[in-house]
Each structure stands twice: as C-alpha cells, then as structure tokens.
Amino acid sequence: MTKPLRIGVAGLGSVGAALVRLLQRRRADLRARTGRDITIVGVSARSRRERGLDLGGARFYDDPAALAASSEIDLFVELIGGADGAAYDAARAALSRGVPLVTANKAMLAAHGLELGRLAESHGAPLAFEAAVAGGIPIIKTLREGLAGNAVRRVSGILNGTCNYILSRMETEGLPFEACLADAQRLGYAEADPTFDIGGFDTAHKLAILASLAFGAKIDVGAISIEGIQSITLADLAAADELGYRIKLLGVAERSEKGIEQRVHPTMVAKAAPLAQTMGVHNAITIDGDAIGALTLVGPGAGGDATASAVAADICDIARGDVAPAFGRPIDALEEAERVPMQRHEGGYYVRLAVVERPGSVATISTRMAEQRISIEAIMQKGKAKGVTANEVVPVVLLTHATTETAIREALALAVADGAVRETPQVIRIERD
Ligand SMILES: NC(=O)c1ccc[n+]([C@@H]2O[C@H](COP(=O)([O-])OP(=O)(O)OC[C@H]3O[C@@H](n4cnc5c(N)ncnc54)[C@H](OP(=O)(O)O)[C@@H]3O)[C@@H](O)[C@H]2O)c1
Structure with missing residues (x-):
C-alpha cells in the first residue's frame, strides 16, 4: 500500500465538519478505492471551540496559511470561504509550495481562479473544486x-x-x-x-x-x-x-x-x-x-454532507494521482472570448405593465412595440377591478416573440414617456429551448 495521504483541513463549519465525519465514516472504502489511507493531520478554524468532532491526533493551527505551508501535509483543503482574506492567503500558500489544493470556494475562484490555476500549474500542484458549483452535483x-x-x-x-x-x-x-x-x-x-x-x-x-x-x-x-x-x-x-x-x-x-x-x-x-x-x-x-x-x-446544491461528498471526490482523485488540468486545459490555452453584452441578447420577453385605463393606451404600447419591430405573441389584461375609472391603472401582461434587449427596453421607455404606462415595467426573459 502507498503511504497515507496526509491532509490539512481549514474551516470546520458546515462543510468542513461534514468532511471530517465523511472521511471517518468512509475510511475503509476510500482506502480500497485509492490504495492509501486518507488521514487528517492538521485543522484550522477561527475558534478552538468543541465541535463534537473526532479529530484524532490532528494538530490545530490558528493560522490556515501556516497549515497550508506546513511540511506535514500532502494536500490542503480550504473550506473557509470568501474571495479574499484567510482563504485566499492559505490557498496561495499551499499552491506556491506545490501542495495540491481542494476548495469549495466559488467566490475565490471567480475572483482569482486564473491566478490560482497559473500558480498551480507553475508548481505542478493539482487544483480541484468540484464542490464550488452546485454542491453535491458532480x-x-x-x-x-x-x-x-x-x-x-x-x-x-x-x-x-x-x-x-x-x-x-x-x-x-x-x-x-x-x-x-x-x-x-x-x-x-x-x-x-x-x-x-x-x-x-x-x-x-x-x-x-x-x-x-x-x-x-x-x-x-x-x-x-x-x-x-x-x-x-x-x-x-x-x-x-x-x-x-x-x-x-x-x-x-x-x-x-x-x-x-x-x-x-x-x-x-x-x-x-x-x-x-x-x-x-x-x-x-x-x-x-x-x-x-x-x-x-x-x-x-448545498448542505454539509452533499458538499463534503464533492470535496471527498476531489481528494480521492488526488490520492490516486488522477489529476486533470483545473480548467480542462492549460491556463494559457484558455480563450479570451469576445463578450456579448446583454443589450444584444435575443429572445422572447414577458412584460407586465401598469397600463393607464384610458382609450388608446394599449394601442400606444402596440405602436411602440411595432416601431421596434417587436411582434407580440399574447396579451392579457389581468384582474381588471370592477369600477376602474379613467386614468386608473390595470395590469396588462404581454409575451413577445424573439426580439432584442435593446428593442424591448426602448419600446417600454417610450410607452412610459407617452403616459400609457405607469411604474417601471416588469420584464422577464423567456428561455424557449
Ligand atoms: N454550506 C454549503 O452548503 C456550501 C455549499 C457549497 C460550497 N460551500 C462553500 O464551502 C466553503 C465553506 O462553507 P461553510 O458553509 O462550511 O462555511 P461556514 O459554516 O461558515 O464555516 C466556515 C469555517 O471557516 C472557519 N474560518 C473562518 N475564518 C477563518 C479564519 N480566518 N481562519 C481559520 N478559519 C476560519 C470558521 O471557523 P469557526 O467555526 O471557528 O467560526 C468555520 O469553521 C465556502 O467557500 C462556501 O462557499 C458551502
């Protein structure tokens, strides 16, 4: 049997505590799958309070970056959270020493994923984050x-x-x-x-x-x-x-x-x-x-156990040496893609309007839509109260065929300026496929 994988876990909250329990509960099976024991040798949290966890002989570190940099660990698990601060410092401390990093921290990856990916690559250290998106879903x-x-x-x-x-x-x-x-x-x-x-x-x-x-x-x-x-x-x-x-x-x-x-x-x-x-x-x-x-x-998509399940999957991959590039290809092979701004979005729209109750209001809205080449698929007047008098408002719901964000915003702004609509229109995009 290969030597044990010694791991450090920073963060003993919902996910960290569930991971400690999972690694204990599934110890024999994980050993059978990976060919080695997975042992927690160090932990870190903000406080040293009693958590009802069996941490064995794991050493407690007040500073997660010190745990990440410790020569006693083969893998660092970051379960603190937050884009910056302690989580980010500890993540960099691990990777820059060539220690594999497993994290559930989407905020940190969204902000610093490329930098961490590059650091991981340059030090030959795996970076894994199955738990960062949609909790337990792989x-x-x-x-x-x-x-x-x-x-x-x-x-x-x-x-x-x-x-x-x-x-x-x-x-x-x-x-x-x-x-x-x-x-x-x-x-x-x-x-x-x-x-x-x-x-x-x-x-x-x-x-x-x-x-x-x-x-x-x-x-x-x-x-x-x-x-x-x-x-x-x-x-x-x-x-x-x-x-x-x-x-x-x-x-x-x-x-x-x-x-x-x-x-x-x-x-x-x-x-x-x-x-x-x-x-x-x-x-x-x-x-x-x-x-x-x-x-x-x-x-x-969340919960300690479900998220710990995803963290454990990453740990197993690393224990086996089965490691893919963090983002599926080397960082330098990732494309700098053209951004398509929201104004150019094309699709159908649901629009709820507070339409002023007077002759010609709906015709004005239809005209503004037609000017922007927007074709209306359905129109419903919702819940017209009995005894609505002139110049009160009634809710009207429209569905449009595919158009652009710019066109719908322009048509609605003009309908509001015309006085046919009061209040800010509610606009919800429709996904048709
Ligand atoms: N909870 C979920 O369902 C879920 C799902 C997917 C992903 N995630 C991600 O998993 C990560 C952890 O989430 P969580 O829900 O387990 O958070 P949590 O319950 O708030 O736990 C955070 C842990 O980090 C520790 N901590 C905070 N600041 C620290 C510091 N400066 N130094 C050392 N330890 C520190 C806390 O210590 P104390 O206990 O002493 O306060 C606590 O144990 C986050 O990145 C989150 O986005 C969570």
Missing part, C-alpha cells in the same frame, strides 16, 4: 472530463438553492417574497444578509466557473449581466403559471459566433423543461453539447 467533472468530446453551446442552471426555495414557495403556497425569505433564513438556507443569494451574485460566481469549463475560456465574472429575484411578485408567478411557465433564477452562458453571453436573471422556463421541475433547495444544470444533445443534472 458538474465540474462532467463538463471538464465527461463531455470533453462535445462542443458545448449552452449551459443553463438553477445554481442557488435559496432563490429556488423562495420562488418555489411563493409559487406553490402563494406566500409573498419577504415571508419566504424569512423562512429561508430561519431554516439556515439564506445568510443573515441575503443580498449575495437573492441579488444573483452567488449564481454569477458559479456561472463564471461553468462557462470557463464549458467553452475553454478564461473566467470572466465581469462579463456577467446580473439581476436578482427581488422584483418577482405573486402576480408574475400567477401569470407565468397561466402561460405555461415557471419563474426560475437561471445562470445562462451561451456561445455563438458573436462570442460568449453570460447572464443571471429571473427567467420564464416552460413547465415541461427539467429546470422548471426543479423545486425547493435543489440545483439543476442543463448542458447542450453537439454530440450529446441536452443533458440535465439535478440534485442537492
């Missing part, structure tokens, strides 16, 4: 290795369980956004400051990583157009239902001859699509490849 290995024979056209996914939980509950129970968010916080799905999740930023970090792997391109988080779910109302969910859609927060990365488009926004997804059927805290990702067609992976 999406990194699928894109990097399983689908290597495909030209990937598109990756789209539900990458944030908190948002999917909130939208699912709003839809199925008719509860307002704030109540569902409060429940998500109470159940530990959302942070005390939930902006990162509901504002779409967490999804964007994960999308940036997936787009790099899918298209062989450099991580480009700055290219992502980001909208969160805060503006979604029960009226939108009810209209979506009536029209045969569900509203999901999607991250979508698409490659065309124009370049790569990356966007995060609430999306109308046809009810029959696998992404629409993914409810609650689950994540799902659909990949369109030229050889395989559409492939969807669905599963737990």
